[in-house]
Amino acid sequence: MGSPFISSGLSSEVYNSKNPPKDWADVALLVPHEGLRRELSAMLTSVEALDGNSQSWQILFFAEWFVDIHCPTVHSHHDNEEKVRI
DSSP, X not given: OOOXXXXXXXXXXXXXXXXXXXSHHHHHHHHHHHHHHHHHHHHHHHHHHOOTTOOHHHHHHHHHHIIIIIHHHHHHHHHHHHHHHO
């Protein structure tokens, strides 16, 4: 029986159409990390757009997002992983 999960469009380098998630354990690892990978991809796009002509507010908004949103999200994610695995 094939995987019941649609793997197209995933950012994962582990799971893909040749190696789809097979069960709840695979999905439990895949789903939370998918959001983080997409956020990191958007962050990279934003950083690459910053250049010598960037306005100070753009740099400030990025830094505030990173400190106030991104870092707590990753920290919370890792806290949850540790709680679930213990």
